[in-house]
Amino acid sequence: MPHTFVIFGASGDLTSRKLIPALYNLHRKKRLPAETRVVGFSRTPYTHEAWRAELAESTAKFAGPEFDPAVWNAFAQQIYYCPGDIGHGEDFSKLKDELAKLEGNTPSTRVYYLSTAPRFYEPAIKHLGDHGLADESQGKRRLVIEKPFGTDLATAKQLNISLHNSFAEHQVYRIDHYLGKETVQNLLVLRFGNTIFEPIWNRNYIDHVQITVAEEVEVGKRAGYYDTAGVVRDMIQNHLLQLVMITAMEAPVRYAADPVRDEKVKVLLGMKPLTPERVQTDTVRGQYQGYLAHEGVAANSQTATFAAIKLWIDNWRWQGVPFYLRTGKAMSCRTTQIVIQFREPPHMLFTSSNRANAEANRLVVQVQPNEGMQLHFQTKVPDAGMKMRQTDLDFSYQREFKGSIPDSYQRLLLDALEGDASLFARADEVEAAWALCDPLLAAWNDPGLPKLLPYDPGHWGPLESSTWMEAQGRQWFDTCPVLR
C-alpha cells in the first residue's frame, strides 16, 4: 500500500535537521515502504520545487557523508508542498484535496507528523479530525506528536482528551527520540535476549542505579524556551524516565507495543511519590553560572539547568534500590550513561591494591557518544600475592559493527510508517510520568526549596551533588565517556 508522510511545521528546524535526512537515509537504504511520498505543510509560500531545493541543501548538510545527489534527486521527486496555516480550517480542506490528488483515490497509509510549536498541536489535531483526515476507511491514519507533551499533568490530560476526540489511541505515536537510540534498544536485548544478566538484575545483587545525561552545551539560542521549561520538563519527565523504565521494567510477554508499554507503565506506577519532604532530601537542583546572561532568560530566573534526583520503585525487584537520575547543561562533557552498580561480595577474601578505592562490579551502558558497554570487575594483580585491581571488558558498537549508527529518527519514523508503536509513549505512560514530576515542579517553585545551587560550567553540576551522594555512602560515576 502507498504511504504518505505529512509534515506539519515543514519549514521548521526539526524538519530540515532530522526528519528529511532520516527519510532520505531510509530511502537510500531502500527501507521506506514502496511508493512513500512526503508532503510538507506550513505557512511559508514555497512551491514544490522551491521546498525541494531548500531541502537538498539542508539534507546535504545534515545527512553527512551519506548524501548522494543522484539518490537525493530520485527521492526528491516524491516530495511535495502544500502551503497552509494550522489556524485556518479551510487550509485543511485544501490539504485534503491535495492528498486525494496525490494518492489518486488509492487507499494509502498516512502518517501526520506534528513538528510544530506545541501551541499548534490542539488546533492541528482538531482540524484533522473535523476534516475527516483521521478517518481510517481509506487506509491507516497515524499521528506522530513531538515532545513536550503538555507542561504538567493537567495539560497532558487535556492534550490526550483532544487527541482522543479526533484519533483513537492506536493511531497516536508520542515520540521520545531517546527510545530510537540503538543502545537504549540494546538494553532490552541485553536484558531479555541473554540469560546471564536477568538473574542478577534485582535488589539481591544491585546496590543502586545511576542514570546520567550530561550535556556540555549551554542553552544557547533556545534560552527563551528553556527558561519556561527547565531541566525537569526538558529532560527528566521524558528522556530520563524513559531510560529508567527500560532499565527497570519486567520482561514483557511479547515484544509488541502494548505488552512492552504495559511493563513500562508499571515502573512509573510503582514509584514512590515525590512528596515535598522527599523533594527536600532527595533532590539537588542547580543553575550554571552565566545562565542569566542568555537572551530570553528572566533577570532573576530560578530555572534549574541541573537536577539530581533519587527515585524508589516499590516492587519486589527494586525494593531498597535507589535510582539516581542526574542531568544538566554546561557539564564536563557530553555523555549519557546508565550505571548498574552491583553490591560488594558478601565476604572479602582478598585485598584490593588500594582498599580505599575498592569497587564492586559495575556495568556501564554508554548510550552516547561511542555507544557500547563496559563491565568492571576485579582481577588479580600478577606477581603481587592475592592483590586485586579493577579492570574491564568492553563492547563497542563501532568496533563490532563498523559503519555509522543511524540517527534515532530513522528507526522511529520507519516504525511509525510500519505501524509499530513499541518505541512510542502511550497516553497513560506520559500521564504517569507527569504525575511523578508535578509535585517536584511544585515543590521547586514554592517555597523554592531545596535551594537553587550555582555551578561552574564544565563540571559535574553543583559540588553539593557530590556531597549529597557521599552522605549516602555512594559516589557518582564521574567519568566522561568510558568508551572512546
Ligand code: BG6
Ligand atoms: C531534547 C532537549 O529533547 O533533547 C534538549 O529539548 C536536549 O535540551 C536534547 O539537548 C538532547 O538530545 P540528545 O539526543 O542530543 O541527547
